[in-house]
Amino acid sequence: MNIKTKLDGPELPIILHRGTMHEINIMLNGEPRVANVEPRLLLTDFLRHSLGATGTHVGCEHGVCGACTVRIDGVAQRACLTLAVQCAGRRVDTIEGLAGDQHPLGDLQMAFKRHHALQCGFCTAGILMSCADWLERPHMAVPTETEVREMLSGHLCRCTGYAPIVAAVLDVAQARALARKTAGEPGHA
Numbered sequence: 112m113n114i115k116t117k118l119d120g121p122e123l124p125i126i127l128h129r130g131t132m133h134e135i136n137i138m139l140n141g142e143p144r145v146a147n148v149e150p151r152l153l154l155t156d157f158l159r160h161s162l163g164a165t166g167t168h169v170g171c172e173h174g175v176c177g178a179c180t181v182r183i184d185g186v187a188q189r190a191c192l193t194l195a196v197q198c199a200g201r202r203v204d205t206i207e208g209l210a211g212d213q214h215p216l217g218d219l220q221m222a223f224k225r226h227h228a229l230q231c232g233f234c235t236a237g238i239l240m241s242c243a244d245w246l247e248r249p250h251m252a253v254p255t256e257t258e259v260r261e262m263l264s265g266h267l268c269r270c271t272g273y274a275p276i277v278a279a280v281l282d283v284a285q286a287r288a289l290a291r292k293t294a295g296e297p298g299h300a
């Protein structure tokens with residue numbers, strides 16, 4: 112198996128053999144974690160079964176539904192399409208760490224609650240992790256509803272009809288833009 116990983120320093124393609132175990136270090140929600148994993152172990156199974164981070168859900172297991180979305184080095188990624196060994200030396204953020212200092216709920220989670228943007232909640236963790244990445248990217252202005260819907264197009268929700276999710280994301284985007292403007296950040300006159 113030819114895998115791009117940072118197991119032993121710089122990111123290089125290395126050969127990992129089936130059935131062998133490899134020690135990996137990851138930073139999970141800001142906490143260092145070490146574990147021995149087989150090369151074939153998916154990040155979803157690693158998070159849920161090895162590290163107990165069961166907030167990451169598994170739906171389709173082939174990159175379509177978005178339920179398994181986590182952030183790897185800040186970027187939203189499908190955990191069901193990622194091997195645990197590919198995360199060696201990286202930061203992995205899951206829903207368990209989303210609130211951060213705003214514990215127990217961050218502004219995104221509060222907005223979802225306010226707008227009733229979840230019902231069964233199966234899709235919610237993945238959507239929140241995508242939103243968290245997207246809303247932190249440099250935006251010249253508050254995103255439009257169309258842009259929010261495009262961002263959400265990588266996620267399937269069978270319950271809500273998406274409208275309350277869009278409203279929650281726009282709510283947070285507007286609140287953050289106002290906060291940046293109040294703080295006098297450049298580009299937000």
Ligand code: FES
Pocket residue numbers: 168169170171172173174175176177178179180189190191192
């Ligand atoms: S479980 Fe990963 S995209 Fe559906």
Ligand code: FES
Pocket residue numbers: 228229230231232233234235267268269270271
């Ligand atoms: S809230 Fe049930 S799938 Fe989205």
